[in-house]
Amino acid sequence: MDDRDRYYNQLLFRMEQLLHHELSDCASWKTELIGTDFIQTQDIQGNNEQEVIEACIAKLKAAGLAEDIAWKIGGKGILLTLRVAGCPHMLKERLLRESGIKPYSCLAANMILDQLIERLGYATTYLADLKIDEEKGECVIRAAIYATPDKIGEVSDWSKE
Amino acid sequence: MPDILDVIVSRKSIRRYKPDPVADELIDKVLEAARWAPTGENYQPWRFIVVRDQETRDRIADLARLGSGSRMTAWYCMGHMQERFAGIDDPVKREKVLRFMYSGEVSAFAKDAPVVIAVIGTLMEGSVDVPYDLSAAIENICLEAHSLGLGACWVHGPVASTRDAKKFKEILGIPTGLGQYKVIAYVSIGWPAEARKHPRPKKPLEELVYWERFGNKERPRHG
Numbered sequence: 126m127d128d129r130d131r132y133y134n135q136l137l138f139r140m141e142q143l144l145h146h147e148l149s150d151c152a153s154w155k156t157e158l159i160g161t162d163f164i165q166t167q168d169i170q171g172n173n174e175q176e177v178i179e180a181c182i183a184k185l186k187a188a189g190l191a192e193d194i195a196w197k198i199g200g201k202g203i204l205l206t207l208r209v210a211g212c213p214h215m216l217k218e219r220l221l222r223e224s225g226i227k228p229y230s231c232l233a234a235n236m237i238l239d240q241l242i243e244r245l246g247y248a249t250t251y252l253a254d255l256k257i258d259e260e261k262g263e264c265v266i267r268a269a270i271y272a273t274p275d276k277i278g279e280v281s282d283w284s285k286e
Numbered sequence: 287m288p289d290i291l292d293v294i295v296s297r298k299s300i301r302r303y304k305p306d307p308v309a310d311e312l313i314d315k316v317l318e319a320a321r322w323a324p325t326g327e328n329y330q331p332w333r334f335i336v337v338r339d340q341e342t343r344d345r346i347a348d349l350a351r352l353g354s355g356s357r358m359t360a361w362y363c364m365g366h367m368q369e370r371f372a373g374i375d376d377p378v379k380r381e382k383v384l385r386f387m388y389s390g391e392v393s394a395f396a397k398d399a400p401v402v403i404a405v406i407g408t409l410m411e412g413s414v415d416v417p418y419d420l421s422a423a424i425e426n427i428c429l430e431a432h433s434l435g436l437g438a439c440w441v442h443g444p445v446a447s448t449r450d451a452k453k454f455k456e457i458l459g460i461p462t463g464l465g466q467y468k469v470i471a472y473v474s475i476g477w478p479a480e481a482r483k484h485p486r487p488k489k490p491l492e493e494l495v496y497w498e499r500f501g502n503k504e505r506p507r508h509g
Contacts, residue, residue: 151446154357154446154447154448155446155447155448156448157447157448157449158448158449200363203359203363204363242449248352249352249353249356249449249450250356251356251357251360251447253357253360253361253363253364254364267360267364269356269357269359269360269363271352271356274348274351274352277351277352277355277356277359277388277389277390278355278359278385278388278389278390279359280359280362280363280388281363282363282365283363283364284364284365
């Protein structure tokens, strides 16, 4: 990581640290638009989940914002699991964790969720969980995606997914 | 001066309301209480939007259902909600409560409250302490409503996420720029259709208060 990337990650870390200090765990509810300005300029095309998600991943990889992103949908269609490898923001997550704050904002996930809303008209989404594996250099994100309001309440056991 | 503690202690968040209308005079008193809340630099950033229109309240309720339900469905799927409500022994009752929560219905009561007051704050240049000032105003609203025999509930969840806050602003015609107005919550108000049967357990002061320095629980003698 060069000095410029380190600098940008340190900026993001401080911003997220301060936001968490102000809002506690509600901070994660406020950061859903972070990163979306980029993906909204990328002319993502797609008529279904697979096409939109794959198009986002291709753009993210091409821009060097992830080395790879594996994904799957389960949990009655509302659980989107993303496995993001080689994210340039891993330093930000590590700094947060070292300061005692559980990482709570994934920019790659924000972008993909944003395009499900913008391109497919999804009712809403929610980034539910973010786990960092520094050894493997990857993050695992679990997000709830609701194509329509009536998908709210479609519960299942995500630990079995 | 009478002690306000009785009003404070007996207040409860009311989420079920009778359909009976609430007179303008009472709403005016509630708003007057809000106006007298403490505010940094006397900035008074608060603005209040009083909503009685059923269609608008329905839209707010739908937004609330979507916001709370989207989060609580995920929390249930991860097992968090079951842990939170493990104290309910009856499994049938527990599941009923959980379904009420993760369906989002728990937050959809704006449709039944005769009055909803949206509390927003100007973020224009010179603003300070806006969220804190607004919170103080909301507390005054809740206490004054209670003292008048009304029920009220401070509702933040439906405007908690950035996207939902924007939708809420659009419903009420509030400028949506993030540098203009902050929508912090709304308060639903009406005549209570539920009584306070079981005061929520509160932590004892001994657990909450330190003396002179953080962590010191031993009260010093004085005088």
